[in-house]
Amino acid sequence: xxxxRDLKIELLRGDQAELLFQLDELxxxxxxxxxxxxxxxxxxxxxxxxxLGEPLVNFRIQGQLSLNGEDISGKSIAQRQLGMMFQxxxxxxxxxxxxxxxxxxxxxxNLHRIEQKERALTMLKTLGLDDKWAVYxxxxxGGQYARVALLCSLLAEPQAMLLxxxxxxxxxxxxxxxxxxxxALLQEREIPTLLVTHDIADACGRExxxxxxxxxx
Amino acid sequence: xxxxxxxxxxLLLIILPVGSGVLFLLLTSLDAKTGVSLAAFxxxxxGYESILSSFALAVVAPFVACYLALLMAPGILRKPRLQxxxxxxxxxxxxxxAVGLMLLMSPSGWLVRLVEAIxxxxxxxxASWPLPEKFLVTVIIVLTLKELPFLLLMxxxxxxxxxxxxxxxxxxxxxxSERQAWWRIVTPELLRRMTLPMAAVIIYSLSVVDxxxxxxSNTPAVxxxxxxxxxxxxxxxxxxxxxxxxxxxxxxxLLLLLMNSKHSVLYRRLVLGKRAxxxxxxNSDKASxxxxxxxxxxxxxxxxxxxxxxxxxxxxxxxxxPAALSPERWQTEWSYLLEPTVHxxxxxxxxxxxxxxxxxxxxxRQRQKAVKSFYWPVLIALLIPQVPLVLGWQRVLxxxxxxxxxxxxxxxxxxxxxxPYAYLVLHGAYTSFNEQWLIRAQSLGYSAxxxxxxVMLPMLKQPVAIAFAVAFSVSIxxxxxxxxxxxxxxxxxxxxxxxxxxxxxxxxxxxxxxxxMLLPLLVFIAVGGIRKGxxxxxx
Numbered sequence: 001x002x003x004x005r006d007l008k009i010e011l012l013r014g015d016q017a018e019l020l021f022q023l024d025e026l027x028x029x030x031x032x033x034x035x036x037x038x039x040x041x042x043x044x045x046x047x048x049x050x051x052l053g054e055p056l057v058n059f060r061i062q063g064q065l066s067l068n069g070e071d072i073s074g075k076s077i078a079q080r081q082l083g084m085m086f087q088x089x090x091x092x093x094x095x096x097x098x099x100x101x102x103x104x105x106x107x108x109x110n111l112h113r114i115e116q117k118e119r120a121l122t123m124l125k126t127l128g129l130d131d132k133w134a135v136y137x138x139x140x141x142g143g144q145y146a147r148v149a150l151l152c153s154l155l156a157e158p159q160a161m162l163l164x165x166x167x168x169x170x171x172x173x174x175x176x177x178x179x180x181x182x183x184a185l186l187q188e189r190e191i192p193t194l195l196v197t198h199d200i201a202d203a204c205g206r207e208x209x210x211x212x213x214x215x216x217x
Numbered sequence: 218x219x220x221x222x223x224x225x226x227x228l229l230l231i232i233l234p235v236g237s238g239v240l241f242l243l244l245t246s247l248d249a250k251t252g253v254s255l256a257a258f259x260x261x262x263x264g265y266e267s268i269l270s271s272f273a274l275a276v277v278a279p280f281v282a283c284y285l286a287l288l289m290a291p292g293i294l295r296k297p298r299l300q301x302x303x304x305x306x307x308x309x310x311x312x313x314x315a316v317g318l319m320l321l322m323s324p325s326g327w328l329v330r331l332v333e334a335i336x337x338x339x340x341x342x343x344a345s346w347p348l349p350e351k352f353l354v355t356v357i358i359v360l361t362l363k364e365l366p367f368l369l370l371m372x373x374x375x376x377x378x379x380x381x382x383x384x385x386x387x388x389x390x391x392x393x394s395e396r397q398a399w400w401r402i403v404t405p406e407l408l409r410r411m412t413l414p415m416a417a418v419i420i421y422s423l424s425v426v427d428x429x430x431x432x433x434s435n436t437p438a439v440x441x442x443x444x445x446x447x448x449x450x451x452x453x454x455x456x457x458x459x460x461x462x463x464x465x466x467x468x469x470x471l472l473l474l475l476m477n478s479k480h481s482v483l484y485r486r487l488v489l490g491k492r493a494x495x496x497x498x499x500n501s502d503k504a505s506x507x508x509x510x511x512x513x514x515x516x517x518x519x520x521x522x523x524x525x526x527x528x529x530x531x532x533x534x535x536x537x538x539p540a541a542l543s544p545e546r547w548q549t550e551w552s553y554l555l556e557p558t559v560h561x562x563x564x565x566x567x568x569x570x571x572x573x574x575x576x577x578x579x580x581x582r583q584r585q586k587a588v589k590s591f592y593w594p595v596l597i598a599l600l601i602p603q604v605p606l607v608l609g610w611q612r613v614l615x616x617x618x619x620x621x622x623x624x625x626x627x628x629x630x631x632x633x634x635x636x637p638y639a640y641l642v643l644h645g646a647y648t649s650f651n652e653q654w655l656i657r658a659q660s661l662g663y664s665a666x667x668x669x670x671x672v673m674l675p676m677l678k679q680p681v682a683i684a685f686a687v688a689f690s691v692s693i694x695x696x697x698x699x700x701x702x703x704x705x706x707x708x709x710x711x712x713x714x715x716x717x718x719x720x721x722x723x724x725x726x727x728x729x730x731x732x733x734m735l736l737p738l739l740v741f742i743a744v745g746g747i748r749k750g751x752x753x754x755x756x
Contacts, residue, residue: 054386077389084390089383094406099489103401107392156391 002028002160002192004051007063009043017060020046023215026208028160031190033183035203038210044196048162051194052084053077067159078107083158083191085182087165090149091137097124097148098133104152116155123151143174150182154189161186163195167202179204223582226575226636234633235597238609245612246460251453257461264437268465270353271440275423275473278360283415285361286368287407289508291399293373294381299509300373301745306366306516307687308737310694312714313730315359315431317519320526320723322348325534327522333535342534355432356439360425362515364418370687371414374645375407396502401488408481413591414641415480417599419473424466424602427696427711430719440466441604445697448608463605470602523734526727550728553713558732560624561693561709565736568628569688572635576684579640580647581669589648596637603697611701623706630698635688642687646680682744690737710736 004026010017020043028034036044050061053076065073072080084090091100101120102113109116124130127147137145146166153161166182167175183204186193197203208215246253261268293299309317321327324342333339348355381403388398429442437443440462447459526532527546529539547554579595598606607630611618614626650673658668674681696711703712710733718726 052386052390076394077386078392078394080390081392082390084387086383089380089387092384092387092402094409095402095489103388103489104391153390158390 001030001068002051002194003064003066005064005066007047007050008061009046009050009063010060011043012058012060019213020059021210021213021215023047023063028192028194030192031187033186033193033195033205035195035197035205035207036210037197037200037203037207039198042210044198044210045164048164048194048196052082052162053080081108081157081159083153083156083161085146085150085153085161085163085166087168091140091145091152093137096134096136097129097140100137100148100152101155104155108157109155120151120155123155124148127151142170143178146170146174146178147181150185154185154191158191161191161193163193165197165199165202166195168197168199175201219578219581219585222578226578229629230572230575230633230636231595231597234610234630235601235606237613238606239601240609241613242460242463242605242609245609246464251456251460253461253464254457257454257457258465261440261458261461261465266437267440267443268469270434270437271423271466272469272473274353274357274360274425274429274439275419275469276476278357278422279364279415279418281357282361282364282368282418283408283411285365285508286372287400287404289365289369289505289512290372290376290407291502292505292509293369294376300370302509302513302516303366303370303373306512307370308690308741309363309516309519309734310690310711310737311359311363311425312427312431312694312696312711312718313523313734314363314519315428316714316718316723316726316730317523317734318359318362318515319350319355319432320522320727321515321518323350324348327518327537330535330537334537340535350432351434352432353434353439356429359428359432360422362512364422365512368411368414368418371411371641372407374642375410378645378649379403379406405481405485405488408484412478412481413593413596416474416477417596417637417641419477420470420600420602423470423473424604424697426604427715430715440469441602444604444608448611448701459608463602463608466602467605470600474600520734523727523731526724527731529724546724546728550725554710554728554732557708557710557713557729558736560707561711561733562736564624564628564631564699564707564709565689565692568631568635568692569639569685571628571632572688572691573639573643573681573685575632575636576639576643577647577681580643583648584650591644595640598633599637607697607701610698614702618702618704623703626702627699627707630702631692631695634695634698635691638691639684639688642684643680646677650677679744679747682747686737686740686744689740693733693737 004023006024007026008022009020011020012018026034036047038044046056046059046061049056050059050063051065053072063073064071067080067082091097092103095103098117098120101124102116105111105116105120111119121130121133124133127144129144129148132140132144132148137148140148150166163182167179170178179202183193193205195202195204245251319326323329324344324346329339329342329346348358384402385395385398388402389395393401424441426441426445429439430445433439433442438446444459444462444466447455447462450456525539525542528542528544530541530543530545532539576595579592583589583592610626610630618626654672654676655665655668658672659665663671693709694711695709696715699707699709700712703709710729714726714729714733717729
């Protein structure tokens with residue numbers, strides 16, 4: 001369960017601080033998907049990057065963040081165990097799919113290297129992409145890329161997922177297909193998911209509209 | 218027109234110099250009287266210390282510099298302003314740097330004097346000081362420290378082309394620390410992209426002559442230095458040895474290039490195959506900060522100590538400061554300094570302009586052909602050791618070099634070396650220039666040529682100016698082509714600094730070294746002023 005409390009995000013412009021928005025409390029339960037909607041510049045991505053633990057130099061942010069009851073506000077990105085899937089990237093372009101999959105598992109998995117390999121291959125097989133094992137990400141199609149990127153994030157055993165416009169680079173035909181597959185997989189694994197988008201078609205689960213300074217949940 | 222110009226650049230500055238140099242070396246090697254001989258070859262192998270020293274120099278200095286640069290590079294990500302420190306460092310030519318470093322760190326250098334002044338430990342210069350004046354380790358340290366800013370500049374150019382920050386965040390979301398993410402994800406890719414700059418640095422270290430002449434050991438000297446010295450001995454035996462030594466250098470270069478090509482693959486295999494993810498003992502963030510501080514201190518120290526020494530009327534050991542400062546030495550030496558300064562300035566100016574324009578012609582041709590990748594044959598002159606290559610030119614030109622054309626041939630040889638460096642510096646900015654700007658200008662009614670002059674060139678003026686400044690300092694630092702093709706008729710600050718300082722006169726040497734450093738430094742300072750309207754600000 002992911003919980004955000006008393007969050008206040010301000011944008012710093014020189015000595016001035018401009019309030020972007022504040023949020024009293026937001027809880028994302030097990031297997032639940034919460035969609036934050038709103039126009040560009042409202043602070044959706046900033047919220048997501050703060051949850052991830054990225055240092056944000058031009059912002060002043062106050063708030064508490066807990067994951068499964070544990071306060072993780074002071075933890076580094078590596079310690080938070082949050083998976084991410086952003087609009088661009090997700091797979092390291094200079095590593096093969098195999099290397100990407102193994103790289104994602106190494107820090108947290110207790111499995112032996114061969115078992116890690118088998119686990120990744122099994123997941124790839126369910127997608128029918130096991131023949132892409134040795135290729136580089138640039139040879140994947142848009143849909144294949146998005147699926148393998150999510151798969152790598154899941155191999156890192158996240159306790160919650162953060163998605164920032166994850167489908168916006170896909171063409172219309174693929175988009176719905178990948179969207180359904182992604183949410184089904186996340187719900188099946190009971191992973192709390194926070195999704196940020198400006199496109200209603202991408203939304204899923206509980207929807208929260210971000211407009212103005214106060215966000216009502 | 219660009220096509221015709223690019224063919225001319227290829228012919229005059231790449232194919233002809235490299236082709237003729239290597240071909241003529243090959244032909245003269247077969248000469249029965251002065252060609253390569255088996256006896257000379259086995260003699261060289263028997264005196265293997267020279268080969269080993271050369272090998273150690275060409276491996277240790279570049280690779281230590283490379284990993285130091287990788288350790289320091291995250292600093293550039295955090296504080297991009299650190300890049301500004303690279304310019305003055307790059308502008309210090311190797312020879313000036315070596316002279317300054319000796320004045321700072323040799324057994325009778327300023328640091329030992331400082332220790333003596335504080336503790337009274339060294340009433341006389343220490344005999345077992347780790348940085349003696351004539352020692353292979355000293356050469357390695359000088360080359361490492363001088364290659365470091367160049368590699369940092371190359372890495373910072375690559376960092377701008379990679380989404381490094383998002384890679385680091387992504388890897389951290391998998392559970393890696395930022396430091397681990399740097400060494401495991403960013404470094405393998407950087408090393409792959411650094412293969413060519415590293416090759417240039419390795420080959421330079423293998424064939425460098427001026428630094429070993431200044432601070433290297435003579436017992437035995439590195440192979441490049443010995444070949445250089447043999448060519449000045451007119452006995453047939455020495456000529457045979459020089460020719461054979463040149464070929465040994467070529468073979469060593471091949472081996473080293475092969476080794477370098479496997480470097481990134483080996484690193485990647487080691488680091489991605491490594492299971493444990495425990496943080497290393499070395500706190501690389503702290504080490505990186507110390508390294509930047511040390512580099513800053515060193516460049517400031519080198520410039521200060523050179524300036525002080527040039528103005529010191531007397532400065533005997535163990536005095537921390539000169540007894541008095543006076544411009545007397547400048548006044549007495551000025552008549553000797555003027556000619557090399559003028560030669561250095563004009564050679565550097567003309568060859569840097571030529572090299573930069575030639576690099577732009579080649580890059581423009583690449584844009585026309587929509588080829589963005591790095592075209593390595595442009596760097597071929599940097600991938601062949603200078604000793605055999607320039608020896609080949611010397612043999613090809615023969616009589617031409619004694620008929621008053623020396624200055625032009627020296628200019629041409631400098632341009633051969635300024636082109637690849639200008640290309641290295643300009644490549645990223647030029648090939649990634651957004652075509653939309655040109656299209657927008659043309660939509661306003663400008664011709665393609667006018668759009669290039671009015672939009673592209675002004676927007677790229679900063680990288681072009683930096684390429685010019687780097688090319689300028691490359692020309693200033695050229696020793697071997699100036700010495701061999703100039704035949705003594707084109708003394709420059711570099712050739713004079715080496716001949717004065719290698720004789721042990723650091724005081725007079727400091728004048729030449731200071732001037733040798735000041736010329737490129739002034740160019741770098743002028744270039745630093747060109748910021749407004751650069752592509753970096755528009756993108």
